Amino acid sequence: MPQDAPSPLRAVPGSTPEERAALGKAARRRAPRSGHCVYDPPGDRPDPLAVLEVQSAARVPELVPIRYGRMTESPFRFYRGAAAIMASDLAGTPDSGIRAQLCGDAHLLNFRLLASPERHLLFDINDFDETLPGPWEWDVKRLAASLVIAGRANGFSAKERRRIVRATVRSYRESMIRFADMRNLDVWYARTEADQLRAVAAERLASRGRRRLARAAEKARARDSLQAFGKLTEVVDGRIRIAADPPLLVPLRDLLPAPERGLMEAQLGKLLRRYGRTLPSDRSSLLADYRPVDMARKVVGVGSVGTRCWIILLLGRDGGDPLFLQAKEADTSVLAPHVGASAYGNQGERVVAGQRLMQAAGDIFLGWQRVDGIDGKRRDFYVRQLRDWKGIAEPEQMVPRGMGAFGEMCGATLARAHARSGDRIAIAAYLGGGDVFDRALAVFAELYADQNERDHRALTEAVAAGSLPAAAEADAR
Template structure:
């Protein structure tokens, strides 16, 4: 085991980082610091994607300012890199926003609500996650028709919840912090609705929506171009073959579970916003008969949007990078979470839809947005604490609201910037 500083030393180390970057200095955002336009950054991220689907990606991003923000993680990564940071490095989600939280079934069969997207995850300045989450609350609230003052209150709620969560977890024993469960889930109507949807979102439900029965009685994937296309031939066989490597990436006790299924069919599926254009396959497996389906998503992973700006050790395999971050930051992870390689590309593998559901941001009205924002802050704090050193973060944050106030000012400025960037994208797409 490597040497570790004492609890007090780590708190004090976090406090000393305020000299490196004052908490008030997080408020800064200056678009004139950009040397590259968002359009250039986005086009660069399209390299290697399926050309015919890139247009669909931009169509989805053009739907709203928040949709643009979701698809423009590469732009925000660049923007965050332009200024100073706290110097406190932690495993970050990388794409922390209000729609990247959702319900899913944990390994013990119970529903979990947690951060659920780690495509951009790396070790980086902890506050980059906080800034992205805060900005997303403003944009989501505006899209839902919530008044600006209330949107800002929601951001304040998230920031206070994050700070208090970090400080609270710091005071726990190591094992207590590792086992910490968020208690407020059952008290939020918006989360209750998500959990109710998740209860119904079973593999059997996916069986009806994704597959159809042939005249011979065999079940195969439906074809719904361009979002779902059944595959046969070489690519389908390559996907099947890649499951052997995937099996090796599973935790040992999960390999036996996978061995109880057999592969029946393979399809190509379009998912998400920022991920559109990357290769994404769905594998239909069967366990004990036709009423025991399992759907695995084999999702292409490329380098994190933050990779050009952050050094440090990270798995060379991009699917492994994402899976290990997910296992570290989540309270419970998908038991089928793993990775594989297919035709020279890296992939993450996970269940496609096992009791999964996410919040509809249009339901985040004035009464519910602050409460949901508070939950976002607490879950982000828990993720950071599980995967890093919350004592250093706690030392840096302190008990005052200086950090909160600065991040709120940044979020307002960056949300406004995102709206301008979105309008520019929409105008460009019309020409």
């Protein structure tokens, strides 16, 4: 932990619920709940574009213009790629001193429909690239600001945005209070299934909103390896291979000349074999029943563009039994300079450990590995299925009522994730039964949305001036 960071507050092992609650209430003196409304950047605030450039220096050079191109499209897309900028800004805001495992990038599009190993459709957090233990407030603030930014893009009024944020934070607070009263195992087994979402939709949303949820669930169930297989592959000379869609999807055969290609194939093959050792024995046995047939570099997301990401096509019993795995580079979390280094020496293991801790149910193929020699360096990766019943929200299609309901689901889900790792009793006691924290975050979210717009404008101006390279999607192709 940085030397100037205040020490986290921790209950003594074996503390009673009453003692843990007292710790949470005492934290209000350290950071009054109303004080979370503050966002007052210092005069020496780091240049946001310099923060992005530091990240870009470690990424695949020819993909960096795609990242900047995507981030210039709108303030919300900029925000999705600006987790490092916000982490630096949050380090200067009040926090209670109570820690939890953080997502690190808890904006609204990182909450989505996912499959459990039992083939149930769940609503949960999806992205853990930046996960680390830290102040639980940071995740809540990133979620709240994302809702304001998305609401502004949709033309929602200030009053509508305020209601959405307050409802979201209230949901987090009230859910944490419920978790504080639950047994440890009950917290661990808690999850939000699609049937629960439908019940909420029936009560809260108009018929159009209910139809959209039903379509999203149906679409999510169709997004699996078979769907990816039909969309991303082709048959050439009787052989199944990944179809090229440069520069967003480039098969290894097109990316490198023969000598380098052979070396990369060997490196990725080694990654695949060794990664299997990080899986439980039953899942490692299942993986061994597949054989790799093709590999490609893939561009993913907004903030992740430029990191090394590979998709690997494997086949099982025959050509109609595909499995797509994604091996994604894991670098140091953007939170680390502000909360301290990870306890894990392998950054891929950091991501996997955080995901397993925060998610109610995880991908059966989630694992990690380190590989030497990729682009001349030792690099860490985590591996998961490319598609496994994933359904993503479409905030641009939401009306205020729908975004409010979605925000409430996100708030409750984030509280459950934090309750699994943090002191849920202390956090609940800190938050209390009133709406002081809710109202404070509604103010903070608007102030930070203003900052995000200024930063987005700085990027678009730098691109227009030629100071930073950017490629539109059409240009990139």
